[in-house]
Amino acid sequence: MNSKWQHFYQKTYQERLALIAEAADLTAKEVNQLATQNSPANNQLIENFVSDYPLPSGVATNLVINGKTYLVPMVTEEPSVIAAASNGSQMLAVNGISARVISRLIDGQIILKGANFDQLETFVTANRQQLFEVANQSHPSVLKHGGGAQRVAIRKLSTQFTSIDLSVDPGEAMGANLVNTMLEAVSGWLKDQLAVNVTMAILTNFAADSLVTVSGLVSFEQLAKGSLSGKAVAQRIADASQVAQLDPRRATTHNKGIMNGIDAAAVAFGNDWRAIESAVHAYAARSGQYRGLSQWQVSDRGLAGKLTLPIPIGFVGGATSVFPLAKINQRIAKLTSAGEEMQLLAAIGLAQNLAALKALVTEGIQRGHMSLQLKSLAMANGATESELPQVVAELKKVAHASAGDVKQILKQLRR
Ligand code: MEV
Numbered sequence: 001m002n003s004k005w006q007h008f009y010q011k012t013y014q015e016r017l018a019l020i021a022e023a024a025d026l027t028a029k030e031v032n033q034l035a036t037q038n039s040p041a042n043n044q045l046i047e048n049f050v051s052d053y054p055l056p057s058g059v060a061t062n063l064v065i066n067g068k069t070y071l072v073p074m075v076t077e078e079p080s081v082i083a084a085a086s087n088g089s090q091m092l093a094v095n096g097i098s099a100r101v102i103s104r105l106i107d108g109q110i111i112l113k114g115a116n117f118d119q120l121e122t123f124v125t126a127n128r129q130q131l132f133e134v135a136n137q138s139h140p141s142v143l144k145h146g147g148g149a150q151r152v153a154i155r156k157l158s159t160q161f162t163s164i165d166l167s168v169d170p171g172e173a174m175g176a177n178l179v180n181t182m183l184e185a186v187s188g189w190l191k192d193q194l195a196v197n198v199t200m201a202i203l204t205n206f207a208a209d210s211l212v213t214v215s216g217l218v219s220f221e222q223l224a225k226g227s228l229s230g231k232a233v234a235q236r237i238a239d240a241s242q243v244a245q246l247d248p249r250r251a252t253t254h255n256k257g258i259m260n261g262i263d264a265a266a267v268a269f270g271n272d273w274r275a276i277e278s279a280v281h282a283y284a285a286r287s288g289q290y291r292g293l294s295q296w297q298v299s300d301r302g303l304a305g306k307l308t309l310p311i312p313i314g315f316v317g318g319a320t321s322v323f324p325l326a327k328i329n330q331r332i333a334k335l336t337s338a339g340e341e342m343q344l345l346a347a348i349g350l351a352q353n354l355a356a357l358k359a360l361v362t363e364g365i366q367r368g369h370m371s372l373q374l375k376s377l378a379m380a381n382g383a384t385e386s387e388l389p390q391v392v393a394e395l396k397k398v399a400h401a402s403a404g405d406v407k408q409i410l411k412q413l414r415r
Pocket of ligand 1: 078253254255256257258260356357360365
């Protein structure tokens with residue numbers, strides 16, 4: 001390896017930047033852009049830090065959950081997401097969304113190789129309380145907040161491998177560090193007691209014990225579009241929901257639409273969206289077939305929707321405590337607990353899904369989003385903020401606007 005990259009992480013920020021600029025042949029303007037978006041806190045947070053990477057942050061309006069109205073902070077680069085979230089929330093606001101946390105535990109596993117399963121099972125059953133004590137003592141602060149180890153189970157994975165599954169109440173934290181510390185302590189204790197061979201000890205992102213459920217009802221009047229009656233649109237949305245149960249290809253896109261809302265808000269609150277993503281998609285495939293997470297049905301009173309999914313997040317600790325913007329966003333949403341945040345994330349997922357399905361089964365997704373998409377096409381091809389309105393107006397006249405059209409329009413505008 002080229003020696004200049006060795007111990008890169010030990011170099012100062014300026015040294016790292018100079019090396020990257022030289023290797024990538026960056027212009028002075030580009031280097032300046034990296035260097036001016038350089039917050040000291042982020043430099044401490046990750047290794048080999050180069051620059052902050054700002055994404056647009058906005059708020060969706062109109063979300064009503066359990067009788068409380070929320071502003072939902074969302075961080076997203078996708079132009080239509082916040083508009084659609086607000087629109088879906090509004091349709092659901094007349095009757096409001098009902099939300100409930102089903103469970104809020106974080107699970108982890110200790111994988112053992114070559115253990116005698118029966119002996120291990122007997123030992124774990126007989127020493128359950130001591131196992132909990134070892135876990136809790138490794139992280140005593142969790143007990144102050146009423147959390148701690150709650151459940152242990154043992155599963156045979158094969159003739160060779162066994163999993164000991166520990167479930168922990170993380171209080172208001174996400175609990176990843178907490179459960180990993182506990183699992184390592186319990187592993188050490190098991191090795192002392194039984195001389196077992198531990199392959200690994202780690203939380204599981206399966207998160208089936210972090211479930212939240214939301215439901216809502218949209219009146220037919222809210223759904224009418226053009227020549228289609230509200231009832232007809234409701235039936236089409238119910239059909240779309242059914243297709244997502246039948247076909248994994250459609251289910252993946254259906255769920256991506258739900259995650260457009262959930263991820264954007266999860267990022268705004270400083271949460272680990274990869275953990276949410278992996279949990280959600282594993283849950284969607286729990287029957288052995290990947291299916292849509294939400295379901296919509298026509299009833300006498302309107303279109304009824306429900307969504308149940310795992311949302312493993314924390315309200316304190318990790319990035320939620322490091323990023324000032326995450327704290328401000330919690331205040332904008334007036335959130336008071338992790339459970340309330342789980343409800344809000346699931347609800348915005350339901351609203352996002354409703355707006356996407358309504359657009360898809362009526363005028364199609366492109367029409368409503370056209371202005372926003374043309375705006376981002378114009379920006380991507382060099383239009384300045386003040387040029388945007390004129391460029392977008394011109395692009396609207398073109399059948400299939402492309403980068404070439406933007407360049408042409410800009411050329412004429414700048415003459
Ligand atoms: C686009 O980001 C999301 C949608 O494709 C979701 C869906 O098809 O349900 C519109």
